[in-house]
Amino acid sequence: MKVMLIGSGGREHCIAWKVMQNPEVKELYCVPGNGGMSSLGICYTLNTLQDMVQFAKEKEISLTLIGPEAPLAKGVVDLFKTEGLAIVGPNQNAARLESSKVYAKEFMKKYKIPTAQFEVFNRFDSVISYLKSGLNFPLVIKADGLAAGKGVFIVEDEEEARDVVVDLMVGKIFGDAGNQIIIEECLEGEEATIMFLFDGKSYCVLPSSQDHKRIGDSDVGPNTGGMGAYSPAPLITDQILKKIEISIIHPFIEGIQQEKLDYRGVVYLGLMITHHSEVHVLEFNVRLGDPETQVVLPRLKNDWLDLNMALYRSSLSEVKLEVDTQNLLGVVLTSRGYPGNYEIGKKINGLEDFPNEPQGKVLVFHAGTQRRDNQILTAGGRVLNVCAFGDTLKNAAYNAYLAVGKIGFENIYYRKDIGYRAFRREE
Ligand SMILES: Nc1ncnc2c1ncn2[C@@H]1O[C@H](COP(=O)(O)OP(=O)(O)O)[C@@H](O)[C@H]1O
Ligand SMILES: [Mg+2]
Structure with missing residues (x-):
């Protein structure tokens, strides 16, 4: 094959x-x-x-x-x-659930999937008058289209909101992606990810995960593509998972069927879990998440190709997922300067200690790397994901950072606190 x-x-x-x-x-x-x-x-x-x-x-x-x-x-x-x-x-039509945030929000509203209250705008002057209508800040402003994870802004007051709207709709910093914008309620709580396989009829929920988007320890500084992740997310208890299935996954499937969308693949739910354990969808992605995949897939005992064949053939109802009970935590190693400017072409040392055996306790997945002659060089902002298993998340983090210590390249940067939120729950 x-x-x-x-x-x-x-x-x-x-x-x-x-x-x-x-x-x-x-x-x-x-x-x-x-x-x-x-x-x-x-x-x-x-x-x-x-x-x-x-x-x-x-x-x-x-x-x-x-x-x-x-x-x-x-x-x-x-x-x-x-x-x-x-x-x-x-x-392409079904992929609009990710490629158009307006489409996704309207889908959620129609099928009563819990999400932040929102308004959609396609005219600059109507947003500006809306902003003057005595709103409660903070608010969230989102560009409709794909913006490589940079199209969402949390604004604290009217002036800041206006600046963002000008950038999106007049300055067109994301081109046509900013032709329509969403202004939505800012939800409070903790974020988590649930991905599920969906073959048009049946679904299988993959293990939960959480990532760390900010560049700096304790979640400060600019957003990135993701600086580390772990699975499972202790925040997602069995009770919360049940709630996600009933209030999100079931109406999602009903919506796909009602709208006659052709969807066989992975559905990614970006979730906000409030302090009262309410679940809200922040966004859909129509594919696996990065870096969540790197801590979710290795925990699956099922063959990934068999699962994809089941998606393709719409025979997921015959599949039973088997998940390794161990925790898996991954740290992303980046080039210094990321998510801004950074240098590439640095030789990476220490990789030979990590052969990625199928049952390996430490797995190193490459992101921005390039093989030249017999060397591996850095070739991007996010360079490597160093993932390790452990009986607890703390233990997994210990093992992952032990492995990180054996890998090096010039101007390496990584967060030192991956998993910190979950450790508090483990105690
Ligand atoms: N309604 C909201 N309330 C609070 N935070 C939000 C809200 N919507 C988005 N965010 C924050 O912005 C981030 C990015 O938003 P998201 O909708 O996931 O867009 P994208 O991943 O395409 O940039 C989220 O991970 C979350 O931290
Ligand atoms: Mg997101």
């Missing part, structure tokens, strides 16, 4: 690692892949969706898996299906 995997981050390295544990897989093509994926499969750069279709035909790919949202939003699933090629993911 030949598999193609689109993407180049830590998430995709983890998917590739999991896919290669299936003995049926003879070849894995990573498009474009990274330094870590290059030891699992063959890395190719293909620039357009058409090129990917062509490649899948030439190489007789049995199944294509997608990491990031951009190809889904551009309609890669529609294109592959038209060409009779097997692929897993929502089609």
